[in-house]
Amino acid sequence: MIDAPRPTPRAPRTRVELITIGDELLLGFTIDTNAAHLARQLASIGMHIVQRTTVGDEADQIARAVKDALDRTGAVITTGGLGPTSDDITMQSIGALFGRSMRLDEAHLAWMQERWTKRFNRPLPDANRKQAMLPDGAAKLENRHGSAPGVWIEDDRGRWVAMLPGVPREMRGMLGDTLLPLLAARATGGTVVRSLTLRTTNIAESLLADKVDSMEGGPLGVSLAYLPSIAGVDLRLTVKDLASADADAALSAAAARLRARLAEWIYGEQDTDLAAVILDLCRTRGLTVGVAESCTGGLLGARLTAISGSSDVVMGGVTAYHNDIKRDLLGVSEATLRAHGAVSEEVAREMAAGARRAVRSSIGLAITGVAGPGGGTEEKPVGTVWIAADIDGDVRTRLLRLWGDRDEIRQRSAQWTLELLRQGLGSGV
């Protein structure tokens, strides 16, 4: 029942503009995660986003932005404004720009009606009926993940707009199921954009830059960007306008040189999560992990278990937010707590051992600190965090003095604890 747009025999357009639509994006009530996902997926088929524009739910704003983008690149993807409510006007605005009227798609209406009856056991709400109105001559893009159809509209000069929903799950599904295969089929060759990211932690951006600038052998021959985040600093290598094999060779050569210079700080490639690196290392060696968290309150466990398949390594853990729990469930001694305070090397050490005991794991990880904004003292200001990694009784500890807000301090604490374990397991990538 879904019409697949047929590839048109024209030169493929590899430069795309993205237009994200919604007052909620401009007003800051939604963080746009779609753009990043789209960019990465398009790059995988050699297309790249050259500009992104965000406009509100107003017909003339949408039409102007789409027209400007079509004039620049002739290829536009939009997200948002396809929902059932009155502020969803993407299709009408862009249909009008292409001089098309709206028509009811009977097949789509019937499909929605059936879906609601089957899935939610109730009739289709009236509000959803408008999602079956499509611009004349436009093709549907299948949506297996929600009720809004995606739309492909193209003019006689081969300029096109693909409209995707704004809900991330639906957008991602439709992109992967339908739009990417369609775009890949239209792209008949030419050059590609390729990127390779090396992930570092435990070193400042400017120190990395100094080390790279002082590398022997001259420039890398590819463009290099430094991307700092809470996880560390990513080094992104990019080549453009090369044939596929040349691009891969240039990236590999540059990456090898960076790895040689920066080995101790690099924990992975692309979007590798340090937690996934840790799980792989443990799995290979038959090690299991338990966690004991105080100021992070479960965040370290949540990070480890966010990785699917973590259950063969992660046994569980104890969140000991209160000292009583540190004592009762982790066996931290009252004397240690009294002598050194909850935020201390000794307590971190006993918590890590306690985690191993409590969940019978080979490795225990512990975090105890002051995440703020309250609770700091002169001796132990906000950001003071002790972490420990106990590997079969071989214990490493580290004092962190972190900056940032509560969220950043907690996230950095978790990242550093994973890094401490990685070092303990003695592994580069």
Add this chain to the structure above:
Amino acid sequence: MIDAPRPTPRAPRTRVELITIGDELLLGFTIDTNAAHLARQLASIGMHIVQRTTVGDEADQIARAVKDALDRTGAVITTGGLGPTSDDITMQSIGALFGRSMRLDEAHLAWMQERWTKRFNRPLPDANRKQAMLPDGAAKLENRHGSAPGVWIEDDRGRWVAMLPGVPREMRGMLGDTLLPLLAARATGGTVVRSLTLRTTNIAESLLADKVDSMEGGPLGVSLAYLPSIAGVDLRLTVKDLASADADAALSAAAARLRARLAEWIYGEQDTDLAAVILDLCRTRGLTVGVAESCTGGLLGARLTAISGSSDVVMGGVTAYHNDIKRDLLGVSEATLRAHGAVSEEVAREMAAGARRAVRSSIGLAITGVAGPGGGTEEKPVGTVWIAADIDGDVRTRLLRLWGDRDEIRQRSAQWTLELLRQGLGSGV
């Protein structure tokens, strides 16, 4: 040592364009959280972002986007491209657009040198020196959170660009410390944009829309947007172009009508986190909370403890990823596990009771389910989650059948467990 730009005596510009700069944003390696933060902060002083554009680290792209935006609104904020590395060219590009040459700011250089010596105990890396080069005639915006200065540049027609760093912590600090007070001082009156968000959970977007459309008394008189997310559907009410008092009155009236119609689903206003609502309810009643998590692996605890001040309510908890831990630390009986399986109402109930016992709390929350992508069966497919809330022995349970990926299923499980407790505590807002 920081030059504060003086307010100029002109009509204030309340419509602003935002330009975010960085290849990493276009390539999808960074999710832009700055835009949302900026939008909310600007709205608080009556300014609104009418368009957002993202361009790469190329001088001509940056200059064209800034020029277009200045032509449209005359007021532009940029983020990104102020760092120490060679791809950071925002200041040069915009300086050139304004016809200014670059000059070394000796005071800023000295400040950076001192900061590195004091803070990091080493000399300023060479790469950072370029952060002291500013366009002639531009004013610095103080950065207490990093080494890049912000920049304010203005032409003789009162058109301005404010350049902020891209690192979220630095951007937020500089915005709050310096730019917002400056913009507020320039805004001398006129109309405002005000928004009010009502947060719902446990109801679909289209059902909400049907209920709102069928409200008696006609339209709300303000614009209404539906913002679905993993937390639920937010209803955002917005008024524009009214004087301050009129705007507040219109919003209050509309919100009161929605509250009357949708009371059971509304848990809070604006960016209220359901976890914070729960903590407040518990604090008022002297209740404490313990958590027992299986498939969420710590996420529920992390959400509760993300709220500062949570330590007077949250005692701690147990992450029982493996059945042995459910038995050993939470006292779930072997017989129950065998008879019903780990993902069952009975186990959720025993986990909640076990959490109360383990951390001696009045409330126990429990989650056990199949987060996927593996582990599903015909009887208990991925997305099957049992949750329980035990309030002093009074237990509520609920079976969730969730959709989405592992991350969404885990996040929705945590949100629903908080909602189950809210219902158990018998409270609307």
